[in-house]
Amino acid sequence: LPVEPFDLVIFGGTGDLAVRKLLPALYHRFVDGQIPASSRIIGIAREGLDDDGYRASLRKALQEGGGNAAKIEAFLGQVGYRSLDARKDDGWDAFAALIGEQPEHIRVFYLSTSPELFVDICNRLGSYGLNKGRARVVLEKPIGRDLASANQINDAVGHVFEESQTFRIDHYLGKETVQNLLALRFGNVLFEPLWNAEHIDHVQITVAETLGVGQRSAYYDRAGALRDMVQNHILQLLCMVAMEPPSSLQPDAVRDEKLKVLRSLKPIDESNAAQLTVRGQYRAGAAEGQSVPGYLDELASGKSNTETFVALKAEIANWRWAGVPFYLRTGKRLPERVSEIAVVFKAVPHSIFDPAAGVLAQNRLVLRLQPDEDIKLWLTIKHPGPGGLRLRHVPLDMSFAEAFGVQQPDAYERLLLDVVRGNPTLFMRRDEVEAAWQWADPILAAWADSGETPRPYTSGTWGPSAAVALIERDGRTWNEES
Ligand code: BG6
16 A cells, blocks of 8 residues: 655665665555655755766666666656755755745655764754655664764754654664564464563574675764674664563553563673673685685774674563573674574473484574575474484474465565654664663673673684683573575
């Protein structure tokens, strides 16, 4: 079904995210007939382009993404461009007049720029009256670089837009498998009785990428893996695994439960960061069969203490999860692109099997987000055949592509339309962002104070060996079953 007519303005319209993710997502929704014909999509950046110049750059990206030529042209007919500087008034009058042409439209302002510009952009949107009516603002992560700067941004945005108009996007929440966690946990009777410290041994969340930092080093070098991936995406995944059942799927019912998880995270600070965290930085090596340079070689300065890998052991101090480790890891230039959540159950209390029958492995529920979405439940069964009782560990396997036969939509497709529809369930509320920084800040401070440099790892390996030691010390291993 089409959504209501809207005008969507993307600040940072020539940036990597807009060109690689946002516009292709909108194109796919257009092809499926969900974008009304009167809707407009307007890219904004400082570059002195015109509509045609902008469309040409998008045409190329959409063609490379396998779009149909005629449909691309029809879609681009709804796309325009304006050159604006958030820090100067030039052009803003004309821009406000353009938006004012369709006052009944829902207005969405997507800030896909550096967070340093969020305040200036919102102030101008406010002073030109563009925050009025059915206006919404989308803030791309990271929101700030610590709690103090996030508060400054949230306060300033809050002067112009109400909280109900503010959508803090975390695209991991739009991924099918993540939403499936809700269905799996709360739509089945099997899991919830076991979903606690009594039956779950530990949880692992891995977000591994083969890509390096490449063109994004100006942003990335000021962020690092903890700010770029853990403070937002990985903590949001952790919340979906760990939260209590919300009373409904109302936005605040879900977000209240996530917030409680974030507030229950045990602090990691200078007293324990050395035991509970590992930082790494990639060196030259290989990625997808090609040799690739190291992180420092990609920086103009050739110097940096920024981590491109982090592994850590988190804990949630509440009744459900006390004592259950959540091992989290993410990194660039790892051997494969894979994101998954592994919930590892406890061993059976007593084995009745002969040791010769084989190892009695623990049950695991593995939810894979990438590259393909699937859910596997690893069980112990008897190896078929007459030759004695031999145990085997096999998956009950639900691959989405096989089961439903379609390519799953990109997370941004769902989330962009949720903004237009005004549904904030899968967006972060201000207090969630703050609680996540409250946990991340002392880790960043402990690293800065320690004066230690991140441990080097060769591109194409699973990060520094200390990350393996972090989990093996506890008699556990990173999930390798796929
Ligand atoms: C972004 C990070 O939020 O997520 C990137 O800034 C990262 O560094 C990306 O590469 C990963 O997203 P996905 O959907 O490709 O796993």
